[in-house]
Amino acid sequence: MPSKHQDIFSASLLLFAEKGFDATTIPMIAKTANVGAGTIYRYFKSKDDLVNELFQRYVSEFLTCIQNGFSNQTTGFRERFHYIFNGMVKFRKNHPHALSFIKKHSQGDFLTAESRNRYKRLLDVISVFLEEGKAEHMIRPLNKEVLIAILIGGFMEVCELIENQQVEETETLLLGVEESLWSALSM
Amino acid sequence: MPSKHQDIFSASLLLFAEKGFDATTIPMIAKTANVGAGTIYRYFKSKDDLVNELFQRYVSEFLTCIQNGFSNQTTGFRERFHYIFNGMVKFRKNHPHALSFIKKHSQGDFLTAESRNRYKRLLDVISVFLEEGKAEHMIRPLNKEVLIAILIGGFMEVCELIENQQVEETETLLLGVEESLWSALSM
Amino acid sequence: MPSKHQDIFSASLLLFAEKGFDATTIPMIAKTANVGAGTIYRYFKSKDDLVNELFQRYVSEFLTCIQNGFSNQTTGFRERFHYIFNGMVKFRKNHPHALSFIKKHSQGDFLTAESRNRYKRLLDVISVFLEEGKAEHMIRPLNKEVLIAILIGGFMEVCELIENQQVEETETLLLGVEESLWSALSM
Amino acid sequence: MPSKHQDIFSASLLLFAEKGFDATTIPMIAKTANVGAGTIYRYFKSKDDLVNELFQRYVSEFLTCIQNGFSNQTTGFRERFHYIFNGMVKFRKNHPHALSFIKKHSQGDFLTAESRNRYKRLLDVISVFLEEGKAEHMIRPLNKEVLIAILIGGFMEVCELIENQQVEETETLLLGVEESLWSALSM
DNA sequence: GATGAATGAGACTTCATTCAT
DNA sequence: GATGAATGAAGTCTCATTCAT
Numbered sequence: 001m002p003s004k005h006q007d008i009f010s011a012s013l014l015l016f017a018e019k020g021f022d023a024t025t026i027p028m029i030a031k032t033a034n035v036g037a038g039t040i041y042r043y044f045k046s047k048d049d050l051v052n053e054l055f056q057r058y059v060s061e062f063l064t065c066i067q068n069g070f071s072n073q074t075t076g077f078r079e080r081f082h083y084i085f086n087g088m089v090k091f092r093k094n095h096p097h098a099l100s101f102i103k104k105h106s107q108g109d110f111l112t113a114e115s116r117n118r119y120k121r122l123l124d125v126i127s128v129f130l131e132e133g134k135a136e137h138m139i140r141p142l143n144k145e146v147l148i149a150i151l152i153g154g155f156m157e158v159c160e161l162i163e164n165q166q167v168e169e170t171e172t173l174l175l176g177v178e179e180s181l182w183s184a185l186s187m
Numbered sequence: 188m189p190s191k192h193q194d195i196f197s198a199s200l201l202l203f204a205e206k207g208f209d210a211t212t213i214p215m216i217a218k219t220a221n222v223g224a225g226t227i228y229r230y231f232k233s234k235d236d237l238v239n240e241l242f243q244r245y246v247s248e249f250l251t252c253i254q255n256g257f258s259n260q261t262t263g264f265r266e267r268f269h270y271i272f273n274g275m276v277k278f279r280k281n282h283p284h285a286l287s288f289i290k291k292h293s294q295g296d297f298l299t300a301e302s303r304n305r306y307k308r309l310l311d312v313i314s315v316f317l318e319e320g321k322a323e324h325m326i327r328p329l330n331k332e333v334l335i336a337i338l339i340g341g342f343m344e345v346c347e348l349i350e351n352q353q354v355e356e357t358e359t360l361l362l363g364v365e366e367s368l369w370s371a372l373s374m
Numbered sequence: 375m376p377s378k379h380q381d382i383f384s385a386s387l388l389l390f391a392e393k394g395f396d397a398t399t400i401p402m403i404a405k406t407a408n409v410g411a412g413t414i415y416r417y418f419k420s421k422d423d424l425v426n427e428l429f430q431r432y433v434s435e436f437l438t439c440i441q442n443g444f445s446n447q448t449t450g451f452r453e454r455f456h457y458i459f460n461g462m463v464k465f466r467k468n469h470p471h472a473l474s475f476i477k478k479h480s481q482g483d484f485l486t487a488e489s490r491n492r493y494k495r496l497l498d499v500i501s502v503f504l505e506e507g508k509a510e511h512m513i514r515p516l517n518k519e520v521l522i523a524i525l526i527g528g529f530m531e532v533c534e535l536i537e538n539q540q541v542e543e544t545e546t547l548l549l550g551v552e553e554s555l556w557s558a559l560s561m
Numbered sequence: 562m563p564s565k566h567q568d569i570f571s572a573s574l575l576l577f578a579e580k581g582f583d584a585t586t587i588p589m590i591a592k593t594a595n596v597g598a599g600t601i602y603r604y605f606k607s608k609d610d611l612v613n614e615l616f617q618r619y620v621s622e623f624l625t626c627i628q629n630g631f632s633n634q635t636t637g638f639r640e641r642f643h644y645i646f647n648g649m650v651k652f653r654k655n656h657p658h659a660l661s662f663i664k665k666h667s668q669g670d671f672l673t674a675e676s677r678n679r680y681k682r683l684l685d686v687i688s689v690f691l692e693e694g695k696a697e698h699m700i701r702p703l704n705k706e707v708l709i710a711i712l713i714g715g716f717m718e719v720c721e722l723i724e725n726q727q728v729e730e731t732e733t734l735l736l737g738v739e740e741s742l743w744s745a746l747s748m
Numbered sequence: 749g750a751t752g753a754a755t756g757a758g759a760c761t762t763c764a765t766t767c768a769t
Numbered sequence: 770g771a772t773g774a775a776t777g778a779a780g781t782c783t784c785a786t787t788c789a790t
Contacts, residue, residue, distance in 0.1 A: 004771090022209030023296065026764060027773095036772035038766075047764065109210060142363045145354050146345055150367055153344025157336035167332050176329045180337055184371035191754085213781060223755040228782065378750090396583030397670065400785060401752095410751035412787075421785065483584060516737045519728050520719055524741055527718025531710035541706050550703045554711055558745035565774085587760060597776040602761065 005043045007033040012054055017097035017163075020104055021051055048110045055105055058098040059118045065091040066125060077138040078182065080129060085155075085178045092159055100163050103156040123148055130185070140187050150184050192230045194220040199237055200245075204284035204350070207291055208238050235297045242292055245285040246305045252278040253312060264325040265369065267316060272365045279346050287350055290343040310335055317372070327374050337371050379417045381407040386428055391471035391537075394478055395425055422484045429479060432472040433492045439465040440499060451512040452556065454503060459552045466533055474537050477530040497522055504559070514561050524558050566604045568594040573611055574619075578658035578724070581665055582612050609671045616666055619659040620679045626652040627686060638699040639743065641690060646739045653720050661724055664717040684709055691746070700746050711745050 011033035015024040026047060030037040044050040065087035092099050105111070106119055130147050133139030139147065158177055161167040198220035202211040213234060217224040231237040252274035279286055292298070293306055317334050320326030326334065345364055348354040385407035389398040400421060404411040418424040439461035466473050479485070480493055504521050507513030513521065532551055535541040572594035576585040587608060591598040605611040626648035653660055666672070667680055691708050694700030700708065719738055722728040 019296070020207070020209065022207070025762085030773090037764090038772055038774095039770085041765070042770070109206060140363060140367055142367065143354055143360065145348050146360065146364060147367075149344035149348055150341040150364070150371070153340040153342075154337040154371065155340075157340025158333055161332055161336055167330055173330065173333065176327060177333060177337070180327055180329065180334075180371045183373075184337075184341065184367045186370075212779085214779095224781090225756065225783075226754055229753070234781065393670070394581070394583065396581070399783085404752090411785090412751055412753095413749085415786070416749070483580060514737060514741055516741065517728050517734065519722050520734065520738060521741075523718035523722055524715040524738070524745075527714040527716075528711040528745065529714075531714025532707055535706055535710055541704055547704065547707065550701060551707060551711070554701055554703065554708075554745045558711075558715065558741045560744075586758085588758095598760090599762075599777065600775055603774065608760065 004033070004035055004039060007035060008040055008043055008050070009054065009057075012050055013058070013095075013097050013101055016051060016054065016105065017101040021047075021108060021110065048112075051105065051108070051110055052112050052115045054101065055111065055115045056118050058095060058102055059115075059122050061095065062088075062091050062098070062102065063118075063122045063125060065094075066122075077129075077133050077136070078186070081182055081185070082178065084126070084129065085181070088155060089174055092162070097163060099156055099159045103160070123152075126151065133185070137187060139185050147185055151181055154181055154184065191220070191222055191226060194222060195227055195230055195237070196241065199241055200282075200284050200288055203238060203241065203292065204287040208234075208295055208297060238292065238295070238297055239299050239302045241288065242298065242302045243305050245282060245289055246302075246309055248282065249275075249278050249285070249289065250305075250309045250312060252281075253309075264316075264320050264323070265373070268369055268372070269365065271313070271316065272368070275342060276361055279349070284350060286343055286346040290339075290347070310339075313338070320372070324374060326372050334372055338368055341368055341371065378407070378409055378413060381409060382414055382417055382424070383428065383431075386424055387432070387469075387471050387475055390425065390428065390479065391475040395421075395482060395484065422486075425479065425482070425484055426486050426489045428475065429485065429489045430492050432469060432476055433489075433496050435469065436462075436465050436472070436476065437492075437496045437499060439468075440496075451503075451507050451510070452560070455556055455559070456552065458500070458503065459555070462529060463548055466536070471537060473530055473533040477534070497526075500525065507559075511561060513559050521559055525555055528555055528558065565594070565596055565600060568596060569601055569604055569611070570615065573615055574656075574658050574662055577612060577615065577666065578661035582608075582669055582671060612666065612669070612671055613673050613676045615662065616672065616676045617679050619656060619663055620676075620683055622656065623649075623652050623659070623663065624679075624683045624686060626655075627683075638694050638697070639747070642743055642746070643739065645687070645690065646742070649716060650735055653723070658724060660717055660720040664713075664721070684713075687712070694746070698748060701748055708746055712742055715742055715745065 008029065011029050012024070015028055015032060026037050026040060029050075030040060033040075040050070044053065066084050068083075068087055102119075111119075126148055127144045130139050130144050134141055134144075155177070158167075162169045167173065195216065198216050199211070202215055202219060213224050213227060216237075217227060220227075227237070231240065253271050255270075255274055289306075298306075313335055314331045317326050317331050321328055321331075342364070345354075349356045354360065382403065385403050386398070389402055389406060400411050400414060403424075404414060407414075414424070418427065440458050442457075442461055476493075485493075500522055501518045504513050504518050508515055508518075529551070532541075536543045541547065569590065572590050573585070576589055576593060587598050587601060590611075591601060594601075601611070605614065627645050629644075629648055663680075672680075687709055688705045691700050691705050695702055695705075716738070719728075723730045728734065
C-alpha cells in the first residue's frame with residue numbers, strides 16, 4: 001500500500017474536519033500531506049472523489065465499531081446501548097477528527113448516492129436497535145429519526161468539544177454523557 | 188418598506204441553511220431573491236457582511252425567544268426548562284431555516300468578533316440556567332459545555348429533520364422531544 | 375444656463391485632474407457636484423462624452439489664451455514668447471486643475487477624433503510660432519514636436535507642482551521659469 | 562530561466578506605458594504575454610504588486626544609469642550634466658517604454674511607500690547635482706523641484722515622442738535636446 | 749427635471765485540474 | 770510514478786448606465 005495514499009487521506013481528513021470541504025483547497029492538502037498537488041490526482045479522480053472515499057471509509061469504520069458491540073449478542077438494552085456507545089467512543093479515539101468530518105459533511109451536495117447510502121446504513125443499524133427497544137417499551141415511543149437525531153446530534157456535538165479541546169476526555173465525562181444520552185432515549 | 192433587503196435576507200437564510208456559506212454563491216442568492224447580483228451590494232458590504240448580519244440577527248432573536256420564558260420568574264427548574272424549550276420551538280416556527288443556519292455557521296471563520304460574542308451570550312444564558320440547576324442538584328453534574336452540546340446538538344438536529352420534512356412537527360412530537368432532552372439534562 | 379451643468383463640469387474637472395479618468399466614478403462626481411448620479415446623464419450622454427466635452431472646452435480655452443497674445447501682432451520673438459507664456463499662466467490661474475487635467479488625459483483612448491483634433495490645433499499654433507522662429511534663427515533647429523515637448527512638458531510639470539502645492543506661485547518663480555524655457559527654445 | 566515571468570513583465574510594461582494602469586486589464590496582459598490569466602498570479606501577488614515591482618525595478622535601473630555617469634568624478638558641471646543625460650538616454654535605449662511607464666505612474670495611488678521612496682531617491686540624486694550647481698552659480702537659482710520638473714518633464718515628453726515614433730532618435734536630435742535642456746537649467 | 753435604486757457587464761482573483769518534465 | 774507550472778472557469782465585487790418615481 002503506497003504510503004502517499006495514506007498521507008493524502010490523513011491530511012484530507014484533518015483539513016476537511018477542521019475547515020470543511022469548500023474551504024479546503026487541493027494545494028493545502030498537498031502541502032499538509034507533503035506531496036505535489038498533481039500526485040493527489042494519481043490516487044483520487046477528483047476532489048469530490050476524495051471526499052467521498054474518505055466519507056465512505058470512515059462511515060463504514062464507524063458502522064463496524066458500533067456493530068462489534070452487537071456481535072456479543074447481549075440481551076439487555078442498557079447493555080447493548082453501552083456497547084454502541086463504547087463503539088462510538090472507540091471510533092473517536094482511533095480516528096480523531098473523523099466524527100467532526102462525518103458530521104460536517106453528511107449533508108454535502110458532493111456526496112454520491114453510494115456515500116449517502118452508507119450513511120443511511122449506519123443510521124439504520126442504530127434504528128434497528130431503537131425500534132427493538134421501542135417494541136419492548138425500553139425506548140421512548142418517538143419517531144426513530146428523532147431518536148437518532150438526539151443521540152447522534154448530542155454525541156457528535158460533544159465529540160467536537162473534545163476535538164477542539166474545549167473539554168477534556170475523561171472516563172467520568174464519558175460515563176456521564178453515556179448516562180445522559182441513555183436517559184434521553186430510554187423510558 | 189425596503190422589500191429587496193428582506194428578499195435578500197430571506198433568500199440568503201434559505202440558501203445558507205441548506206447548502207452552507209461556501210457553497211452558496213452570490214448569483215444564487217440574487218436569483219433566489221429575484222434581484223440583480225449588484226443589488227445585494229447596495230444592502231450588504233460583502234458576502235461576509237451579509238452572513239454576519241444574518242447570524243447576529245437570528246442569534247439575537249433566538250436569545251430573545253428564550254429569555255421571554257424567563258421573565259415569568261418561574262421557580263421550578265422543570266418549568267423553567269419548559270419555557271426555554273417553548274422559546275426554542277416558537278423561534279423555530281417564526282423563523283424556519285434559522286436554526287439550521289445558526290447550527291451550520293456558528294463555527295465559521297467568517298464570523299466577526301461581534302457575531303461570536305452574540306452567540307456566546309446565547310450559550311451563556313443557557314449556561315446560567317444549567318449552573319443553577321447543578322447547584323440545586325436538579326441538573327446532572329456535567330461540564331456545562333457538555334450539557335449545552337447535548338441540549339443544543341440534539342434539538343438542532345431534530346429541527347433539521349423538521350425543516351427537511353423528514354419528520355412532521357406535531358404537538359406530541361414536541362412534547363416527546365422536550366421530555367427526552369429534559370431527561371438528558373436532569374438527574 | 376442651468377447651474378447643474380456647471381457644477382458637474384467643475385466637479386469632473388477637479389476629480390479627473392486629481393485622480394484621472396478611470397479612477398473617477400460617476401457617483402464621486404455626483405456627490406462632489408451635489409447632484410444625483412442620474413442627473414449627470416441629463417447633461418452628458420456618457421462618461422466618455424463628459425470627459426471629451428471637458429477636454430475640448432479647456433483645450434479651446436487654452437488655445438484662446440495663447441492666441442490672445444498673438445493678436446497684439448508683436449514682432450520680437452522673445453516678446454511673442456512672453457505673450458504665449460503669459461497666456462499659459464493666465465489660463466492656469468483662471469482654470470485651476472485644467473492643465474493637470476489636459477496633461478493627464480491628452481493620450482486617453484476615450485478621446486474622440488474631434489478632441490484629438492482640438493489638441494492638435496493647440497500644438498499647431500505653437501508650432502507656427504516655433505517654425506517662424508526657426509526660419510529666423512531665433513529658435514533652435516530642432517524638430518518642432520521636440521520643441522513643443524520640451525516647452526509643454528516642462529511647463530505642465532511645473533503647473534502640477536503648483537497645483538499640488540509643492541511650490542508656491544510667485545512672480546519671481548514665473549519669471550524664472552519663463553526665462554528657463556525660453557533658453558531651452560532659443561538659440 | 563523563468564521566461565513567463567519576463568513575458569509578463571514585458572507585456573505589462575508595454576501596456577501600462579501605453580494605456581496606463583487603470584485602463585490595462587489582467588486579461589489584456591495575459592493575452593499580450595501569451596499566458597493564461599491565472600499564470601500572472603503565480604508570479605505576482607496582485608495587479609498592484611505587479612505595477613509596484615515594475616516601478617521599483619525600472620526606477621532603480623534608471624537611478625543606476627544616472628549614477629554611472631557620476632562615478633567618473635568629473636568636475637565640470639556641464640560635463641556632469643552630459644553624463645546624466647547620457648545615462649538617461651542609455652536607459653531609454655535599454656528599456657523602451659520604461660520612461661513612459663515611470664512618467665505615467667509616478668503619482669499613482671497604488672504605489673507603495675517603498676515605490677515612492679525609490680522614486681524620491683531618484684529625484685534626490687538629481688537634486689544634489691542641481692543644488693551643487695546652484696551653489697556655484699552654474700545652475701539657475703530656481704527651486705530644485707522646479708528645475709527637476711523642467712528637466713524631467715521635458716525629457717520624458719521627448720522620450721514619449723520617440724517611443725510613439727513621432728520622431729526619430731538620431732545623434733543630432735539627442736545632442737540638440739541635451740543642449741536645450743542644459744540651457745534651461747544653466748545660467 | 750431630478751433622483752437614486754436597480755442592474756449586469758466586466759474587473760480582479762482563486763483554485764480544481766491537466767500535463768510536460 | 771511524482772511534480773508543480775500553467776490554465777480557465779467561476780467566484781466576489783464595482784460601477785456606468787437606466788428608469789420608475
